[in-house]
Amino acid sequence: MAVNNFHGILSQCSLMEEVFTSISRCAAADVPVFITGETGTGKELAARACHLESPRREQPFIAINCANLNENLMESQLFGHRRGAFTGATSDHAGALKSAGHGTLFLDEVTTLPMPLQAKLLRAVQEREFVPLGSHTPEKFEAQFVSASSTSLSEAVSRGEFREDLYYRLNVVMFDLPPLRKRAGDVEFLARHFLRAYSEAWNKDFVNFDEDALERMRDYPWPGNVRQLENILKGVIALNYGPVVTAAMLEGPMNEAMKYQQRPAAQLGMGASLANMQQRLRKNGRRRGDQEVQPLWWVERETIEHAIKLCGGNIIKAAGLLEVSPSTIYRKREKWLQQEEQ
Ligand SMILES: Nc1ncnc2c1ncn2[C@@H]1O[C@H](COP(=O)(O)OP(=O)(O)OP(=O)(O)O)[C@@H](O)[C@H]1O
Numbered sequence: 001m002a003v004n005n006f007h008g009i010l011s012q013c014s015l016m017e018e019v020f021t022s023i024s025r026c027a028a029a030d031v032p033v034f035i036t037g038e039t040g041t042g043k044e045l046a047a048r049a050c051h052l053e054s055p056r057r058e059q060p061f062i063a064i065n066c067a068n069l070n071e072n073l074m075e076s077q078l079f080g081h082r083r084g085a086f087t088g089a090t091s092d093h094a095g096a097l098k099s100a101g102h103g104t105l106f107l108d109e110v111t112t113l114p115m116p117l118q119a120k121l122l123r124a125v126q127e128r129e130f131v132p133l134g135s136h137t138p139e140k141f142e143a144q145f146v147s148a149s150s151t152s153l154s155e156a157v158s159r160g161e162f163r164e165d166l167y168y169r170l171n172v173v174m175f176d177l178p179p180l181r182k183r184a185g186d187v188e189f190l191a192r193h194f195l196r197a198y199s200e201a202w203n204k205d206f207v208n209f210d211e212d213a214l215e216r217m218r219d220y221p222w223p224g225n226v227r228q229l230e231n232i233l234k235g236v237i238a239l240n241y242g243p244v245v246t247a248a249m250l251e252g253p254m255n256e257a258m259k260y261q262q263r264p265a266a267q268l269g270m271g272a273s274l275a276n277m278q279q280r281l282r283k284n285g286r287r288r289g290d291q292e293v294q295p296l297w298w299v300e301r302e303t304i305e306h307a308i309k310l311c312g313g314n315i316i317k318a319a320g321l322l323e324v325s326p327s328t329i330y331r332k333r334e335k336w337l338q339q340e341e342q
Contacts, residue, residue, distance in 0.1 A: 004016065004017060004020060006023075007048060007052045007053075008045055008048070008049075009045045009046065010189070010190060010193055011186055011190075012189050013183035013184050013185055013186045015178045015183060015184075016178070016183060019046070019175050019177065020049070022173075023049050023050055023053055023175065024053050026173050027053035027054045027055075028054075030054060030144055031144075032125070032144065032146070032169065032170050032173070033145075033146045033147070033173050033174070034146075034153065034170055034172075034173070034175075035047060035146065035147070035149075035174070035177065036150075036152070036153065036174065036175070036176045036177070037150065037176060037225075038150055038177075038179045038223075039150045039224060039225065039227070040180075040226050041178070041225045041226065042225075043177060044063060044106065046148075046177060047104070047148060048061060050104070051103065051146065054144065056102060056103050056104055056144060059101055059104070059143075060099060060100055060103035060143075061100075061103055061106065062096045062099050062100040062104070062105050062106065063108060064077055064078065064096050064105070064106065065108045065109055066107055066108060066109050066110050066111075066320070067108070067109040067112040067319060067320040067326070068320070068325065069323075070320075071114045071116065074113070074114070074117055075117055075120070075133055076089075076095065077096055078095055078096050078120075078121070078130075079095045079120065079124075079131065079133060080092070080097070080098055081093050081132055082132055082134035082135045083134075084134060085132075086134070089133075089134065093132075095132060097124060097130050097139075097141050097143065098132075098139065101142065103143050104143055104144050104145075105143045105144070106148070107145065107147040107148070107170075109150065109316055109317075109320075110148065110153075110170065111149045111151055111156040112314075112317045112320045113162075115163070118166050119163070121166060122163060122166045125166070125169045125170065147171075150316065151316075180222040180225040180229065181220075181221050187217050187218055187222070188218065190230075191209065192209075194229065194230050194233045194234070195207075195233060195237065198233065198237045198238075199237060199242070204237050204238075204241075204242060205242035205243050206242035206243060206245060207242060207244070208243065208244050208245070209244065210244050212246065212247035213247045215247075216250055216251075216254070217229075217250065220254055232254065233245075236250060236253070301336060304318070304322065304329060304332065304333075307321050308329070315329050
C-alpha cells in the first residue's frame, strides 16, 4: 500500500487515501467543508490540508475552538469588538472573521456554538458580512469556512441544538475521518514514525518495538486515536531506555486510558456510585441547626455531572457550558474515580 504524507497527515491506509483524494478534488470548488471524526483523528490537520489544497493557501488559516469559551468571549473572538463594547474592551479587536481575510476560518467543535451565535454566524455565511460587538456597521467577510465536530452534526440538529439552516450552509461537502482502529496498517506505521521522531528529537536510543508490543498496539481500540498513540509513545520514550519498546512499557498508560472507556459516562460519578456518595454524605450529617450544608467538592461534582447530563454525555460541550477546559473535567472525574475505588 502506498505511504502518504498529505500535508502532515501520515497514513498508508486506503480509507485515508480516499479522504485525501476527495480533499484535493473539491479544493478548487472552494465550498464550505465539514469534517467529522472521533477526537484525535486529525480533523484540524485535515482542515489545514483543505486550506493548503485550495487557491487560498497563501492567505491566513485561522482556527477557533468553539467549545473553549463562553458566549460573550466567543462572540468577540469570532466577530471582534470595538473599543468600549464591554468592560475591559480598551481597544478595537479584529476577531477571527476579519483576521481570516481571504483565507480559511476553521471552526472546531462547531456544534457547541451557543444559539445566538449560530444566528450571527448564519448571517455571516449567507450575507458575507458581520457586525463586530459594539459596532453598528456591517463589515465584509471573504474567507471560506471549514468546520468540524467530534459529535454528530445531524444529531445535534435533531436535538434542536444546532440550526438546520446553518447545518446546510456549513455542510456542503463532508469528510469523515475513520478512527485509528479502522485504518489498516496505520497503528504500526504511525507508531514507528513517532518512535523515530521522538527518539531522534530527545536523543534516545529507541529503534524498534518487540512483537508483543506490536500485537498489543494492534489489538488496542485507541479511543483517543492518533493523539493518544502519539502521547502514549511520547511518555514511553521519555520514561524508558531503548533500544526496544516492550509490551510492559505500554501497559500502564494504555490501561489508564481504558479505565474511562469501559465505564459509560452515566456511571462515572453518577448512578449507583453517586447514590453511594449521597448516602455517605447523609450519614456524615453535615447540618447546622435545621440547615443542611453540602461540602464544596460535592456541589462542584453535582454541577459538573448535571452539565454533562444536559449535554447528553458530551464532555466538550459540558466544559463549554461550565467555562472550563475538557481536561479539567477529565482530571476531576479521574480523582472521583480514585476516591470511589478507595
Ligand atoms: N495521520 C496523522 N499523522 C500524523 N499526526 C497525526 C495524524 N492524525 C493526527 N495526528 C496528530 O494527532 C494530534 C491530534 O490531531 P488533531 O488536533 O488534528 O485531531 P482532532 O481530530 O482535531 O482532535 P479533536 O477532536 O480533539 O480536536 C495532533 O498532534 C496531530 O498532529
